[in-house]
Ligand SMILES: Nc1ncnc2c1ncn2[C@@H]1O[C@H](COP(=O)(O)OP(=O)(O)O)[C@@H](O)[C@H]1O
């Protein structure tokens with residue numbers, strides 16, 4: 001029996017047909033979390049709204065939140081359709097459905113939050129019925145929806161499930177030189193991550209991704225890895241041949 005996996009699909013991978021084939025054919029149970037940063041940015045720009053990032057997080061004033069949510073939900077529906085057409089029946093949900101992701105707002109970033117609770121029972125029920133759950137990173141607090149970085153949301157879901165977390169993105173892993181794919185770190189510890197941050201080697205969206213991998217491990221995920229969303233990636237990571245693996 002193949003091991004269950006939590007896979008985060010980065011917005012940077014939009015339109016990657018080979019990734020849909022790869023995920024649809026995975027023989028074990030999957031719970032998926034998707035991003036969609038590039039689409040959100042494109043929609044905000046189209047509507048004349050500008051985004052500002054702090055530490056890799058999109059500052060989200062309340063008036064931007066509907067755009068964020070609409071964009072993420074559309075991305076989720078497209079992915080769910082792509083996987084379902086390939087034979088993996090996938091349901092696209094957000095943290096609002098059945099109050100699946102409970103959140104807490106972070107200070108000074110508008111409606112940006114983190115996940116404080118995951119309705120694991122719902123995810124397991126869907127899996128048992130043969131559906132693959134695909135979550136958009138929207139969590140709920142008492143005031144309504146929160147924009148959660150998709151890596152952060154994926155780390156929280158992996159931790160709550162106690163499943164391994166695989167973050168798929170557009171680079172082969174954490175790189176010493178982000179422009180040179182041959183400089184991949186096969187393995188990183190929290191101390192090494194701190195050093196890379198201090199040296200400015202981890203930037204932008206890689207910061208929440210690495211932090212999410214470590215927080216998934218701290219919450220009980222058996223392993224966490226960042227790798228490129230391409231054909232053969234799941235087997236490559238399981239065999240230790242691709243991606244960057246994290247250990248505590
Ligand atoms: N040290 C690093 N190694 C690899 N990628 C890095 C590094 N620092 C910053 N990055 C950037 O992080 C990006 C991946 O994060 P992000 O764009 O948020 O992806 P996703 O949408 O898949 O979550 C890479 O495309 C790369 O430009």
Ligand SMILES: CC(=O)N[C@@H](CCC(=O)OP(=O)(O)O)C(=O)O
Pocket residue numbers: 009010011012034035036037038040056057058059068112113137147148149150151205
């Ligand atoms: C708070 C915050 O930054 N939320 C992210 C949510 C989407 C995301 O994380 O998408 P990727 O995985 O494609 O980066 C955003 O607004 O872009």
